[in-house]
Amino acid sequence: MSTPTTKPQPTSEEISELLLCARYGDEEDLEEMRAFVDKYGAEWLADAKDERGNTCLHLSGANGHDRIITYLLPLLPPTSLTASNEALSTPLHWISLNYHLSTLHRLCPHLPRSAYDLKNLKGKTAVQEAEEACESFVVEEKDQDTPRGKERVRREKVVGYLLEKMGLGVGKKGDGESGRGVDGEEVIKAGSAEGNEEEIERLTKEAERIELEQKEKAAQA
Structure with a gap:
């Protein structure tokens, strides 16, 4: 009778690398995640967390x-x-607030x-966070066809979809293009209307920083 084999345990460095793969999300990162699962098991995809308690789903979803x-x-x-x-x-x-x-x-x-x-x-619920940040992203009528105007429409579509999934049937339906993600709760939670312009600016700067890191990582590969 064969004895069941147990998978080895990943090191803290390997867990950190798994979370980075979820955060950056390029094709090479996906292959590294698959290799990690083959070696250590799929349960780590849920169990691995960073210093703020974020999982692979948090990090990949936010971005x-x-x-x-x-x-x-x-x-x-499911849990x-x-x-x-x-x-x-x-x-x-995180996914909702990043639209x-x-x-x-x-x-x-x-x-x-x-x-x-x-x-x-x-x-705040996810829908409340997204809806309040969307409403605070004011666009003048003259700017409707500008990138800022399109960003407002993208946000409205996300809020509409969330409300639809809740069964409220309020808001606009439709497809929208993917937005930018962020790293860290202090940036990703925009929340209340007060001070949201500052949060939006911080979101943009953080997204630009992440894009730069991704390019540097690709150049070093």
């Missing part, structure tokens, strides 16, 4: 990495889809209705 999300979803237990970080933000909070509609299309069909009622430390 709109649909290839990573598509890979993760069949391997994650991990609504797991919260130290700020009680779920992956749905990644295509990522929501992948995640939301797997979520229970109760996922839309979960609140973070600020007492």
